[in-house]
Each structure stands twice: as structure tokens, then as C-alpha cells.
Amino acid sequence: MIEFQNVSKKYDNGVQALDRVNVKIDKGEFVFIVGPSGAGKSTFIKAVLKEVNVTTGNVVVDDMDITKLHRRRVPYLRRKVGVVFQDFRLLPNKTVYENIAFAMEITGTPHRNIRKQVPMILALVGLTGKGNFYPNQLSGGEQQRVSIARSIINNPPILIADEPTGNLDPDTSWEIMKVLRTINRRGTTILMATHDREIVDIMKKRVIALENGQIARDDKVGVYGYDD
Numbered sequence: 512m513i514e515f516q517n518v519s520k521k522y523d524n525g526v527q528a529l530d531r532v533n534v535k536i537d538k539g540e541f542v543f544i545v546g547p548s549g550a551g552k553s554t555f556i557k558a559v560l561k562e563v564n565v566t567t568g569n570v571v572v573d574d575m576d577i578t579k580l581h582r583r584r585v586p587y588l589r590r591k592v593g594v595v596f597q598d599f600r601l602l603p604n605k606t607v608y609e610n611i612a613f614a615m616e617i618t619g620t621p622h623r624n625i626r627k628q629v630p631m632i633l634a635l636v637g638l639t640g641k642g643n644f645y646p647n648q649l650s651g652g653e654q655q656r657v658s659i660a661r662s663i664i665n666n667p668p669i670l671i672a673d674e675p676t677g678n679l680d681p682d683t684s685w686e687i688m689k690v691l692r693t694i695n696r697r698g699t700t701i702l703m704a705t706h707d708r709e710i711v712d713i714m715k716k717r718v719i720a721l722e723n724g725q726i727a728r729d730d731k732v733g734v735y736g737y738d739d
């Protein structure tokens with residue numbers, strides 16, 4: 512599903528953000544990416560999305576070697592990978608319904624399907640009845656649910672969550688983790704970068720730890736393992 516083959520990334524300023532990374536993530540896995548600040552987690556995620564071009568090695572996403580993928584084909588890749596961020600990134604002038612519908616409109620989904628699928632996805636993330644609310648009328652946890660709904664509405668095989676609980680209190684964070692677990696159980700591969708020790712330790716999922724751009728640990732049932 513996702514494979515890094517001897518991947519290195521050196522930024523123009525000389526920083527070696529990824530250093531000969533080899534890793535394989537299978538379909539349906541739930542994987543945490545942990546590591547100290549500056550370890551290379553964001554660079555790893557950006558390499559999957561082709562937001563950064565790696566210096567050497569190959570990145571394979573959903574059976575497609577994206578290393579040499581033409582710029583014009585990158586939007587096609589992005590449809591295979593839903594993304595959720597710490598800061599939600601919802602469109603403030605659109606309702607919950609419109610935020611999600613918009614993601615379907617840009618892929619050319621017929622309105623009939625949009626009208627059917629948006630309520631279904633709102634139910635999945637526990638937001639039935641909130642379709643007409645604007646983002647600023649929702650709690651942080653609810654906004655993150657909208658963001659998750661938007662990220663999976665086009666059924667991507669992979670969901671990347673970059674610190675999705677970073678702005679949320681512990682209880683709300685767990686509500687978000689339940690939603691992500693439900694999505695994972697439906698078959699979506701999930702890759703989540705996090706600094707949240709409690710979540711990593713309790714979830715008992717695969718943990719890949721990056722340090723200085725290298726894989727320091729890769730445990731099938733791992734722990735957070737840092738003091739920060």
C-alpha cells in the first residue's frame with residue numbers, strides 16, 4: 512500500500528530530513544509515526560503526498576511509484592490519500608454540508624450522489640443534524656470530525672492524519688480516535704503522526720519511530736517511548 516525503498520530527502524539548505532528509509536505499510540494497517548521534533552515525520556508524510564520530492568530512493572503508494580510521477584498527475588495521487596491536519600482547515604464560509612460536498616464536487620460527483628452520501632458520512636463521524644452549522648459554531652472536536660468526513664468522502668484507500676488530536680483535550684481526542692478506528696475497520700489504511708503518548712500507548716498499534724531521519728524503531732504493537 513505504502514512503500515519507501517531506500518528513501519532519502521536532503522533539503523536545499525543541506526538538512527538531511529530522511530536518511531535511507533525502508534518501510535512497508537500494508538493495506539488496512541493503522542500505523543503511528545512518532546519521534547522527536549525535527550525527526551522527519553512531516554517530511555515522511557509529505558513524501559507520501561508528493562508535497563516534497565525525495566532526493567533518492569522510491570516511494571510507492573497504492574501500487575504506483577510516485578517518485579517520477581508527473582506534476583500533472585499529482586491530483587490523481589491526492590485522491591488516493593485523504594489528509595487531516597491539527598488545525599482542521601475547514602472553509603469558514605461554507606456549512607458543514609457544503610465543506611464536505613465541495614470535496615465531492617471537485618471530483619465531478621453528480622449532485623444526486625452528493626445528496627445521498629453526505630448525510631451518510633455525517634452519521635459515520637457522529638455529526639447527524641449538524642450539516643447546516645458553520646465551522647465557527649462547532650467545538651474543536653466537531654470541526655475535526657468534519658475534517659475527517661471531508662477527507663474520506665471520496666473513499667481514499669489511505670488516510671493520513673498529521674497530529675489530528677494536537678488541538679484537542681484528552682476526552683475529545685479519544686472521541687476522534689474512535690472515529691479513526693471505525694474508519695480503519697472499514698478497510699482504510701491509516702497513518703497518523705502524533706506526539707500524544709497516551710493515545711499511542713493505549714491503542715496498541717504499529718509504531719514507527721523516526722530519529723534523525725532514520726527509522727529507530729518499528730514495532731507491530733508499539734509504545735510512544737519518549738519523554739516529551
Ligand SMILES: Nc1ncnc2c1ncn2[C@@H]1O[C@H](COP(=O)(O)OP(=O)(O)OP(=O)(O)O)[C@@H](O)[C@H]1O
Pocket residue numbers: 522523524526527528546547548549550551552553554555
Ligand atoms: N522546507 C524545508 N526546508 C529545509 N529544511 C526543512 C524543511 N522542512 C523541514 N526541514 C528540516 O528537516 C528536518 C525534519 O523536519 P520535519 O518537519 O520532517 O520533522 P518532524 O518530525 O515533523 O518535526 P515536528 O514534530 O516538530 O513536526 C528538520 O531539521 C527541519 O528543520
